[in-house]
Every structure is written in C-alpha cells, then in structure tokens.
Amino acid sequence: MTFKAAAIQMCSGIDPARNVETMASLVSEAASQGAVYIQTPEMTGAIQRDREGLRAVLKDEASDLVVREAARLAGELDIYLHIGSTPIGLSDGKIANRGFLFGPDGKKICDYDKIHMFDVDLANGESWRESAAYRPGSTARMVDLPFGKLGFAICYDVRFPELFRRQAIAGAEIMSLPAAFTRQTGEAHWEILLRARAIENGLFVVAAAQAGAHEDGRETFGHSMIIDPWGRVLAQAGPAGEAVIMAEIDVAAAHAARGRIPNLKNARDFVLEQVVPAGKGGVAA
Template identity: 90%
Template sequence: MSFKTAAVQMCSGVDPARNVETMVSLVREAASEGAVYIQTPEMTGAIQRDRTGLRSVLKEEAGDLVVREAARLAGELGVYLHVGSTPIALPDGKVANRGFLFGPDGKKICDYDKIHMFDVDLDNGESWRESAVYRPGATARMVDLPFGKLGFAICYDVRFPELFRQQAVAGAEIMSVPAAFTRQTGEAHWEILLRARAIENGLFVIAAAQAGQHEDGRETFGHSMIVDPWGKVLAKAGPAGEAVLIAEIDVAAVSGARARIPNLKNARDFVLDQVVPAGKGGVAA
C-alpha cells in the first residue's frame, strides 16, 4: 500500500506557544501536500537547556499545549499526526521525553517515552546528562496503522540496534526516529545510522529533526530524512531552518527488500565463548 508521508523540520525555542504556532503552520503545509502521516521532531514543544527554565513551562499531559493542539489539528485535517516528542511533567518530579501519535479522529492512539538517555561527554566540551532530568521509558511500542506497522524510537535510541531489530522481527515496516541530534554527532553519524537501521531491518525510516541555532544556545544538526528499506534517501532537508519533507512510501518495498536479503529469517542464536590465551591468566588447552 502506498501513502504520502511528511517529516517536519523545526528549530524549537524556549516558548511552547511559539513552537506550537510553528508546528501548526508546518503540519498544515504537509497536509495540503497530501501527507496522511506527519511527524514532528523530538522536543517539538520546547528546547530549553536551563533546567529551571524548562520546569517553569512544563505541564502534565492533560494540560500540555502541544498535546492539546496536536490532537485538535489531527482531527481537523484528518491525518495521523506524530508529535516526535515533547517534555511532559511527571508526578514524581521527573520529566518524560514523550512522543504522541494522534489519529484522524483527533484521539490519541498511543505514546512512547524515550528509552535511552543521552548521557555523554563530547570531545568539543559539550556534556549532556538527560537522566538528571528525564525518566527513561521501559516499553518499546509498535502500532498497526492502515498503511503499515509503525515502530517508535527517539533520537539516541537510534544507536541501539536491538530496539529496531525486535520491532522489525515483530513486523514493523516503518520506524520513526524524531531527533534533536547535536551538530558534532550529527555530522559524524546521523545519516549513517539512519540508513544502517533501514538496511539491516529492511524497513522505512522517517526522521524529523531539530535544526540550527536554538534560543538556549545549543545547535542541532538538522538534515531531516526519509530512507527506504534498501537504504536509499528519498528526501533530505538542509542543516538549518524549517522544512517539510514529503515522500511517497510503498510499503510493498519492505517485503521486497526482505526477500532479497532475508537476514531477519537467517538470524541464528549463538553462544559467545571468550578464550583467554595462555600467558594472559589462562591455561593452555
């Protein structure tokens, strides 16, 4: 089955209201071009490095502006609207990096909390500790939509191939990877990782990204992308600024790619045997 999809690229700031205005405008543009599944980036509602500033704009899900407006917009436009993620206040004082999928009736189909926390020290001096603010998710999620089976990941999750493999084995035909990749890591790995996840699992990857210089001082890599199961880049945005990527997806290409390279079927269980040579604390056999 073929359908038209869109990846919305943004440069979210610290004010959720302004970010929602941008989201609404770009989603309308995508829908006007015929997209029936529209994905926005990670942290659509706010990119705010200062923890106090972030907490000052946080709401629980029931009162969140992004959630409310996305639900209304999906129903108005009759599309599947996937908010890549937005920060949601949790009762325990932590924050969820939570994605939402709304159906054409405006109702929430499901949500997904980012599982893997970006706790890293980069060699350019950047240091990130997502786990200091965010509570990691513990549940992978996949949903069966009329045009295909959609799996969920967010940003740093893309570096954990087992998350993609389990969903592919379970039948996922499309993986979503909304992101806010740093410029340094994006230049090195963004496209390589997206294409690798598509190729090794024989599925489409849709990755809406944050892009450019943000109000809080950080810089994100951009280059939102849609990749087919053979690793071909169907659409790609630039390094900065807002954009709407559109691509026609034929889900039949998934079974075709998996038939040509049947690695999901050919996978075998194995045991890892670690040998310690004599002279390294071991005994010669």
Template identity: 85%
Template sequence: MMFKAAAVQMCSGVDPARNAETMAELVREAALRGAGYVQTPEMTGAIQRDRSGLRSILRDEANDIVVRKAARLAGELAIYLHVGSTPIALADGKIANRGFLFGPDGAKICEYDKIHMFDVDLENGESWRESAAYHPGATARIADLPFGKLGFSICYDVRFPELFRQQAVAGAEIMSVPAAFTRQTGEAHWEILLRARAIENGLFVVAAAQGGTHEDGRETFGHSMIIDPWGRVLAQAGRTGEEIIIAEIDPLAVHTARAKIPNLKNARSFVLDEVVPAGKGGAAA
C-alpha cells in the first residue's frame, strides 16, 4: 500500500505552547499536501539546555500540551501523526525523551522512550550528559500499521545498528529517526548513518530533524531526510529553519531490496576468538 510520508523540520525553542502551535501549522500543511504519515523531530516540545529551566516547564504525559495537541490533530486530519519525541516529566524527577504515535482517530497507538543516552564530549568543547537528566528506555517497538511496519528510534539510537537490525528481522519496513543532531556531529555523520541503516536493513528511513540556532544557543544540523531501502535520498530539507519534506513510500520496494541483497536471511551466528601472539603476553611456541 503506497502512501506519502512527511518529515517536519523545526527549530524548537524553550516555550512548549509556542512549539506546539508551530508543530500544528506544519502538520496541517503536510496533511494538506497529502501526507498520511507525518513525523516531527526529537524534542518537538522544547529544547532547553538549562536542566532546571527545562524541568520547570515540563508536564506529565496526561497534561503535556504537545501530546494533547498532537492527539487532536491526528483525529482532525485523519492521519498517522508521529511526535518524534518531546520531554515528559516522570514521577521520580527525571525526564523521558518520549516519542508518540497517534492514529487517524486521535487515539495513541504507542509510545517509545529513547534507549541510548548521548553522553559525549565533543572537540569543540560541547559536553552532553543526557543520562544525568533523562531516564533511558528499555523497550524497542514496532507498530503494525495499514501501510507497513514502523520501527522506532530517536537521534543517538542511530549509532547502534543492532537496534535497527533486530527491528528489521522482526519485520520493520520503515524506521523512524527523529533527531536533534548537533551541527558538528551532523556535518560528519548524519547522512551516512541514515543511509547505512537503510541499506544494511533494506528499509525506508524517515528522519525529521531540528535545524538551526535555538533560543538556548544550541545549534542543530537540520537536513531532515527520507531514504529508500537502496540508500537513495528521496527528499531532503535544508540546514536551518522550518521545512516540510514529503516522499512517496512503496513498501514493495522493501521486499525488492531484500530479495536482491538477502543479508537478513544470510546472517549467521559465530564465535569471536581473540588470538594473542607469542611475545605479547602469550605462551612461547
């Protein structure tokens, strides 16, 4: 079943209400252009570097403004609306980096919490410790939708190919990669990682991104992309600012790609053996 997928690029600020309105405007336009599945970026509801400032504006899932507006939008527009992620306050004081998928009736189909935490020190002096504030997810998830099986990931998850492989083996035909990649890491790795995940698993990748300089001073890379199972970029946004990209998705292309390169079927288990040569701690021959 062919369908149109849209990736909505944003430059979210610190005010969830304003971000929710921006999201709504872009989602409405994407639906007007024929998209049946619309994905927004990681941290749609707020990008705020200051942890105490972020916590002060957060709500639990039941009261989150982005979640509530997205549910209404999905029902009003009769689309599958995927909030790539938004920060959700948890009872233990930590935050969930949580994505939501809503169906055409406005009901929540499922949610996904980002599994891998971005704890890194970059060469330009940037330092990130997501684990200090965020509670990592522990469950990978696939949604069996009328147009295909959709797998979930968020941003840094893209660097962990085993997450994508397990979902592909379980039947995923489209992988979502909503993100807020830093400018530095995006310039180096964004496109090649997305294309690699598509090629090695023979599936579509839809990646809505944050792009631009945010209110808190953070710079994100943008370049939202939709990629086919052969690794071809079907649609791509620019470096900064709000934008909507749309591509037609044919799930049959997944089966065609996997028939040509049947690596999912050909995978074998193996034993890893480390050899220590004599003279480097090993026994003499």
C-alpha cells in the first residue's frame, strides 16, 4: 500500500504555546498536501537548556498543550499524527522525552519514551547530560498501521543499531527518528547514520528534525529526511528554518530490498572469543 508521509521541520523555542501554533500550521499544511502520516521533531513543545526554566513550563501528559492540540489535529484532519517527542513532567520530578502517535479518531494509539540518554562531551566544548533531568525509557514500541508497521526511535537512539534491528526482525517496515541533532554531530554523522539504519534493516526512515539557532542558545542541524530501504534520500529539508517535506512510501519496497539483500534472514548467532597473545601476559589459544 502506498501512502504519503511528511516530516515537519521546526526551530522550537522556550514557549510551548508558540511552538504549538507553529506545529499546527505546519501539520495543517502537510495534511492539505495529502499526507496521512505526519511526524514532528524531537522536543516539539519546548527546547530549553535551562532545566529550571524547562520545569517551569512542564505539564503532565493529561495537561500538556502539545498532546491536546495533536489529538485535536489528528481527528480534525483525519491523519496519523506522530509527535516526535515533547517533554512531559513526571511525578518523581524527572522528565520524559516522550513521543506520541494519534490516530484519525483523535485518540492516542501509543507513546514511546526515548531509551538512550545523550550524555556526551563534544570537541567544541559542548557538554550534555540528559540523564541528569530525563528518565530513560525501557520499552521499544512498534505499531501496525493500515499502511505499514511503524517502529519508534528518538534522536540519540539512532546510534544503537540493535534497537532498529530488533524492530526490523519483528516486522517494522518504517522507522521513525525525530531528532534535535547538534550542528556538530549532525554535520559529521546525521545522514550517514540514517542511511545506514535504512540499508542494514531494509526499511524506510522518516526523520523530522529541529533546525537552526534556538532561543536557549543551542544550534541544531536540521536536514529532515525521508529515506528509502535502499538508502536513497527521497526528500530533504535545509539546515535551518521551518519546512514540510513529503514522500510517497510503498512498504512493498521494504520487502523487495530484503529480498535482494536478505541479511535479516541470513543473520546467525555467534560466540565472541577474545584471544590474548602469550607475549601480552596471557596464554595463546
């Protein structure tokens, strides 16, 4: 079955209400062009480096502005709306980096909490410790939609190929990868990682991204992409600014790619044996 997918590129600021307005406008634009699956980027509702400032605008899921508006839009526009993620306040004081999928009836189908936390020190002096404020998820999710099986990942999850592989083996034909990649890491690895995950698993990747200079001082890479199972870039946005990109997706192409390169079927279990040469203080095997 062929369907039209859209990825929404944003430059979210610190005010959730303004971000919701932008999201609604871009989602409506994508729906007017025929998209039935629309994905927004990671941290759609707010990008705020200051943790106390972020906590001041946090809501629980039931009260969150993004969640409420997404449910309304999905029902009104008769679409599957995937909020790539938005920060959700938790009862223990932590934050969930949580994605949501809403159906054409306006009801939530499922959610997904980002599993892997971005705890790194970059060469340009940037330091990130997501685990200091965010509670990592522990459950991967995949949903069977009328047009294909959709798997979930968020941003830094892309560097953990086992998450994609397990979902591909379980039948995923499309993987979502909403993100807020830093400019430095994006320039180095964004496209390479997305295309690699698509190729090695024989599936489509839809990756809506944050883009440009944000109010809190950070800069994100942009270049939202939709990639086919052969690693071809079907649609791509620019490095900054809001955008809507779209592509026709036929999940039969995922099965065709897996037939041509059947690495999922050919995978074998193996044992890793570490050999320590005698000259290194060990005994040669």
